Amino acid sequence: MDFPMFHLDWLNDRFLIAMIAILHVIINHGLAVGFIPFVTWLEQKGVKNSSSDQVTDSEWDKMAYKLMWTAFIITTTIGAMTGVGIWFSAALVSPSSIGSLIRVFYWAWFTEWVVFVTEVVLILIYFLTWKSSNRSLNAKLKHIRFGWFLAIFSWITMAIIVAILGFMMDPGNWQTERSLLSGIFNPIYLPQLFFRTPTAMVVGGTFGLMMIMLFTKKGSDVRNKAVRAAGKWILIWSPLALVAAINYYHVMPSAMQANMSTAIGTMEFEQYYTVLKYLIPLAICVVLIVALWAVIKTTRFKAYMALSAVIAIMAFLAIFERVREFVRKPYVIGNYMYSNLLRIEDYPLYKKDGILKHATYTSVHEITDNTKVEAGKNIFMLTCSRCHTTNGVNSITYVFERMYGAGKPLNEDDMEAYIPNMHEGRKYMPPFPGNKKELRALVAYIKHLQQTGEVLEGAQSSGVVINPDNSTTSVANHIEAEKRKTENKLVQKK
Amino acid sequence: MLLQIQTPVPKDIPLELPLPEWLLVTLLILSFLLHIIFINLMLGGSILTIWAQIKGLKEKEYDILAHEIAKTITVNKSMAVVLGVAPLLSINTLYTIYFYSANALTGFAWIMIIPLITIAFLLTYLHKYTWEKFEGSKRLHIAIIGMATTIFLFIPLIFLTNVNLMMFPEKWGAVKGFLSALMLPNVFPRYFEFLGACVSVTGLFVVWYNGRRHYPFEEQYSVFTRYDVKRIGYSATIIGLGVQIFFGVIVLFTLPSKGIGYDVIAVMIAAGSFLVAALWWSYKSVTGDKRLLDARFKRIVMAVIIFMVLYGGSRQIYRHNALRKHQELVAEHTKAFQKQSKEAREHPVEEKEELELDPSLGELAKGSALFKQKCGICHKRDEKLVGPPMTEMAGIYTGKTEDLKSWIRQPGKKRADYPQMPGFKDQLSDEELNELAKFILSVK
Numbered sequence: 001m002d003f004p005m006f007h008l009d010w011l012n013d014r015f016l017i018a019m020i021a022i023l024h025v026i027i028n029h030g031l032a033v034g035f036i037p038f039v040t041w042l043e044q045k046g047v048k049n050s051s052s053d054q055v056t057d058s059e060w061d062k063m064a065y066k067l068m069w070t071a072f073i074i075t076t077t078i079g080a081m082t083g084v085g086i087w088f089s090a091a092l093v094s095p096s097s098i099g100s101l102i103r104v105f106y107w108a109w110f111t112e113w114v115v116f117v118t119e120v121v122l123i124l125i126y127f128l129t130w131k132s133s134n135r136s137l138n139a140k141l142k143h144i145r146f147g148w149f150l151a152i153f154s155w156i157t158m159a160i161i162v163a164i165l166g167f168m169m170d171p172g173n174w175q176t177e178r179s180l181l182s183g184i185f186n187p188i189y190l191p192q193l194f195f196r197t198p199t200a201m202v203v204g205g206t207f208g209l210m211m212i213m214l215f216t217k218k219g220s221d222v223r224n225k226a227v228r229a230a231g232k233w234i235l236i237w238s239p240l241a242l243v244a245a246i247n248y249y250h251v252m253p254s255a256m257q258a259n260m261s262t263a264i265g266t267m268e269f270e271q272y273y274t275v276l277k278y279l280i281p282l283a284i285c286v287v288l289i290v291a292l293w294a295v296i297k298t299t300r301f302k303a304y305m306a307l308s309a310v311i312a313i314m315a316f317l318a319i320f321e322r323v324r325e326f327v328r329k330p331y332v333i334g335n336y337m338y339s340n341l342l343r344i345e346d347y348p349l350y351k352k353d354g355i356l357k358h359a360t361y362t363s364v365h366e367i368t369d370n371t372k373v374e375a376g377k378n379i380f381m382l383t384c385s386r387c388h389t390t391n392g393v394n395s396i397t398y399v400f401e402r403m404y405g406a407g408k409p410l411n412e413d414d415m416e417a418y419i420p421n422m423h424e425g426r427k428y429m430p431p432f433p434g435n436k437k438e439l440r441a442l443v444a445y446i447k448h449l450q451q452t453g454e455v456l457e458g459a460q461s462s463g464v465v466i467n468p469d470n471s472t473t474s475v476a477n478h479i480e481a482e483k484r485k486t487e488n489k490l491v492q493k494k
Numbered sequence: 495m496l497l498q499i500q501t502p503v504p505k506d507i508p509l510e511l512p513l514p515e516w517l518l519v520t521l522l523i524l525s526f527l528l529h530i531i532f533i534n535l536m537l538g539g540s541i542l543t544i545w546a547q548i549k550g551l552k553e554k555e556y557d558i559l560a561h562e563i564a565k566t567i568t569v570n571k572s573m574a575v576v577l578g579v580a581p582l583l584s585i586n587t588l589y590t591i592y593f594y595s596a597n598a599l600t601g602f603a604w605i606m607i608i609p610l611i612t613i614a615f616l617l618t619y620l621h622k623y624t625w626e627k628f629e630g631s632k633r634l635h636i637a638i639i640g641m642a643t644t645i646f647l648f649i650p651l652i653f654l655t656n657v658n659l660m661m662f663p664e665k666w667g668a669v670k671g672f673l674s675a676l677m678l679p680n681v682f683p684r685y686f687e688f689l690g691a692c693v694s695v696t697g698l699f700v701v702w703y704n705g706r707r708h709y710p711f712e713e714q715y716s717v718f719t720r721y722d723v724k725r726i727g728y729s730a731t732i733i734g735l736g737v738q739i740f741f742g743v744i745v746l747f748t749l750p751s752k753g754i755g756y757d758v759i760a761v762m763i764a765a766g767s768f769l770v771a772a773l774w775w776s777y778k779s780v781t782g783d784k785r786l787l788d789a790r791f792k793r794i795v796m797a798v799i800i801f802m803v804l805y806g807g808s809r810q811i812y813r814h815n816a817l818r819k820h821q822e823l824v825a826e827h828t829k830a831f832q833k834q835s836k837e838a839r840e841h842p843v844e845e846k847e848e849l850e851l852d853p854s855l856g857e858l859a860k861g862s863a864l865f866k867q868k869c870g871i872c873h874k875r876d877e878k879l880v881g882p883p884m885t886e887m888a889g890i891y892t893g894k895t896e897d898l899k900s901w902i903r904q905p906g907k908k909r910a911d912y913p914q915m916p917g918f919k920d921q922l923s924d925e926e927l928n929e930l931a932k933f934i935l936s937v938k
Contacts, residue, residue, distance in 0.1 A: 003505035003593060004598040004666070018606070076572050077615040083689035084575065085584065085608035092601050099507045102587050106512035113579045120576040124569055257575040343508075349838035360504040403879065418871045419781065427916070460601025464502075471500035472664075472823060479826045 001342065002360050005381050006092040007458030010392030013093040013385070021091050022318050024082035026203075029196070029317065031071040031079065032154045034204025036123075038233055039068050040147030042208075045229060047140055053138050059222050065130055066215045067208060071128045076120075076467050092460075093386065096341040111316040112160040119157055122150040155197070162246035188251065195248040196239035203317065205234040206309045208286060209294060213303040222296050231294030234309075245280050283316035298407050330423065330430040338430035340383050347433055355382055356467070367437050376445025377456065379438050387429075390449050390456045391437040397450045410450050415443040499667040503820070504591045505828040511587065518588045523806045524621045530802070531695060534575035537650075538565040538696025540618070540643040542730060544729050547636050555717045557632075559726070562714065564622050564639070566703065571615060583658075591824065592817065596675075599659065603652045610645050618814055619641035628652035650688055654681050655723035661753065683748055687741040691802075694734025694772075700727030700794055705788065724787060728780045731794070735773040742805075753816025765804035772797035786867035861933025863924055868918065875937065881915055884937045892935055899927045 046060040047280060090098040102109065133143035163186075209230040216223035290309040294301050332339050342350070349358070356362050356375065359382055364375040364377045380388075382394070388396045400410055403418075416439055423431040432439065448454065467473060510666070527539045543564045550557025585593055597604045621639045628635035652672070659665065669675045704711060704723045711720055746762055775790040775797070777897065851859045865873075872880035873887075891898040902922065905915040 002506075005603040006598040016605070066719075073616075073619055076568075077612055077619070080572070080575050081608050081612040081615070083581070083606075088597075088605055088608055091586070091594050091597050092605060095590075095598065096507060099586065099590040099594060102583065102590075103507060103509040103512055105584070106587055109583050110580065113583065116579065117576050120572050124572060128569070345839060346835045348842045349835040352838050352843045353834075361501045371782070395661050417866060421867065421871055443762075458601060459598050460604075461671050463599065464667060466500040466502040466667045468500055470503055470827070472503055472820070473500070475503040475823050475827050478830070479823070494622055 001382065003095040003357060004361055004464045005385060006458035006460050007381065007385050009389045009456050012389050012393035014387060017089045017093055020024060020082050020085040022321050024079065024086060025321055027075060027079040028158065028318055029200040030203040030207045031075050031291050033158050034200035034202065034403050035071050035207060036147065036154050037151040038204045038208050039064055039071065040151060041145060042229065043147060044144050055134055055140050061134065063212065063215055063226060067211050068127055068130065070124065070211055086105050094332060094341060100333060100337065100424055108160055108163060112157060115153055115160065119150065119153040122146060122153055156194060156289065159193055163189055175286060191248045191251045195244040195494050197221060198237045198244055200242050201237040202234055202287060203313050205230050205237065206313050210306040210310050213306050227301050228298045229295045231291045234291035235295065236289060238284060238291065241385050279316055279319055286312040329387055330428055340386050342433055350433040354438050355379065355433050356438065357469060359467055360470045361464040362467045365467050365469055366463055372441045372444045373448045376441040378436055379442045380400040380445055381456065383433055391453060396411055396446055400446065410447050412443045412447055415446060416440060501664040502666060503823045505831050506824050507590055508828060508832055518584055519810060520587060523810060525584060527802055527806060529574060529577040529581050532577055533572050534695035535693045535699055536567055536574050537646045538692035539563050539570060540639060540646055541566065541693060542696055543639055544636065545693055546645060549750065551632055555715060558714055559723060561625055568618050568622055571618065580615040589660060596656045596660040596668060599666060600655055600672040600675050601668050604656065607649055607652055611649060613647035614642045618736040651676065651685055654685055661813055663820055673881055680748055683741050683744040687738050687745055690734045690737030690741060694731045695798065696740060697727045697730030697734055698798065700730065701791060710799045721784060721787060725780060728776050731776045732773065732780065735776065739766065739769050739773065742769065747811065753812040755815050758812045758815065761804055761808035761811060765801045765808060768797040768801040768804065858933050858936055861929040864930050865933055881912060884915055884934055887934050888937045895931045895935065898931050898934065902927060902930065
């Protein structure tokens, strides 16, 4: 409504965010939160297992350093930039929601930033002083201590961000209290944190196992010991991850149900939920078997086994994030704002006046027969484009054709009957906000899309057209008129 | 009239600012200062590295210097990114609609920042960790840092375009994509001033870096003395400051008149005078007594920092002036909208869901209309849609009206290959359910 609409008409806007976010989560969990403690643990093991005249077992230490080197390069490039990228993409696709969240969570994010700066400073110190710390035992022990500090700070970063993620799914008491703390301690927070912590450790260990296979020589003593150590690490954390996953799986729907207008799980959600139900045990089983093999049959452990564990755990994380995204629908901020970026509280007004009247940017503000299709385009942009494209991923013509028959000409009356009710049957979609006239314009546009295959360009390429009703001139005039009215009233009262 | 481009007045996000505006502004300026210093070091370091490495093709000592500076780029770049988060957060909070609008209007370029910087970062690591490997093909090695630097040089243009565009809502209707926003006045002069700052700040950094007592300078270099390298640092500073002053003047003269006031000009001139002082002192250091090379170092650094604070402050004053009127309109508009929204909430339009009754259907008319409205999105007469066709329903429930009603109220899960049907317990009255059932069971 109030922002120019960035739109990717083939890739789908949500996909852009999802891609960046999933990559970030995998790197954050797998190479930072769960990986740093693993590497530090290995480094410590090297000191313990060395003979008394050495600072550390130098072969072993070299291997641990290589693991850290890899994590350092990836986290300080792709990891850091995808983190920023979540912001950038959200600002483009979902400006009203990220703008609202920032106002509520400013201090949480600010704290996050301080922790984050500390984390970067620590990782720089930890990594850059690794080699020089090998001079003396004292320096080495101090270095290891830095590793543990770093691990703690990585974990705190995650703990804060999980609060914000949890809030977006279920604002809990925030609806009534509107305070930072009530937002943070929403009901999903602790279960989610409890779940993510051991899971990150498992992912970190799995990535570590893979790297050990890459960086050590076949049959070497270091490889055997390291493979066994990684296996043990994974075995220790897996049961916890499983328990936490089951717990999370149980609290999620009841928390989600509070969000849903009528208390029925949506069908699509059900499907994802089922996938999750099978995928969690499956992925954990694959990882467990691989880890067991690493511990018991160490000498016969192969790189492809580590790789399959890596793939299983990445698929698991990706699906998990996808479900987390999905269960949020139709909201971006539970019970406050729909995914089409409209606040629930404004719906009655849109119903009354239509949405175009209140849109800052629209090329049509009065619907006539001549402007119908063009109006429909604007309405589509405002109400459907955050989740649907015209011709690409999840395109609007495709979803209608799938329902009414592929290739068959779409019937405007059918669509007109469907759209006002779509949120009843399809709970992942917000209700259509506009009025009757706008509905007719929208279906005319969808029909037009099917007939012409036209594409819809976002503000980033075609710019914006300003609604004269919401331009400086008319807003200023309106405000002046309002003031005069209240002044007149005051005069009359006297 | 038609061609006239209007100025939009969007509504703001109706949540209060989380902290007083003055505090947000202070946080914005200070955190941005920290961020930009490391950006200066990252970009200035890259430029200096290229220069030194090219010189190093002939004189080995310069190659060592290049390597030493290159090692700092990757550290400074990590700091630059993480320190950028706070000013981003603050500007997003303070100028939500302005900043996000500018972002969307330059969307492709804006999102390209992410992959581009990632690539540039990876290139700087590649460059740093392959110094020995590329000993035989130096030119290729220089090309790597050259590519990274090219990207580093491009990115600030995107940021500058955004912070510039956000100040001119009257231009939003005319902008079509990044390139047209880039062409707005004042982007390029500011950009070149910034490049000057990168070089001058990095010059000072080189002086400090090579002056540290614990730095094993003598182990690195065989010909260069500390004095030589520091002199290079000061020289870079002189060049950078010169560029800054030159383009600073141009910035001042090309500022769009919208936000200019005596306050902006006064602060900018004050800022500029510190630059001139820094330039003078740097010049004296290089040309003066060898032993007094560092005598003015602290003074120069202080002058540059004060310049940065003042310059940042003047930008903020300018932004404030330029947007003040518009922000008032936005605030009023937001209030008016909230009022309307509240009224509409309290007096919602009577939404009698008018059923379109078809009289030709007789007593089935109501059931048919209800079905079309509530069930038609998933059920058709004799084909499977989302759920089974009506013919199948009638087959199951003929003579079992109550069972049918209870299914509609609270459906179970029957068919494995169908999704779950939503329940209508809260939406349909008993009377409506009767009408519906009558209609469904009438289907043969």
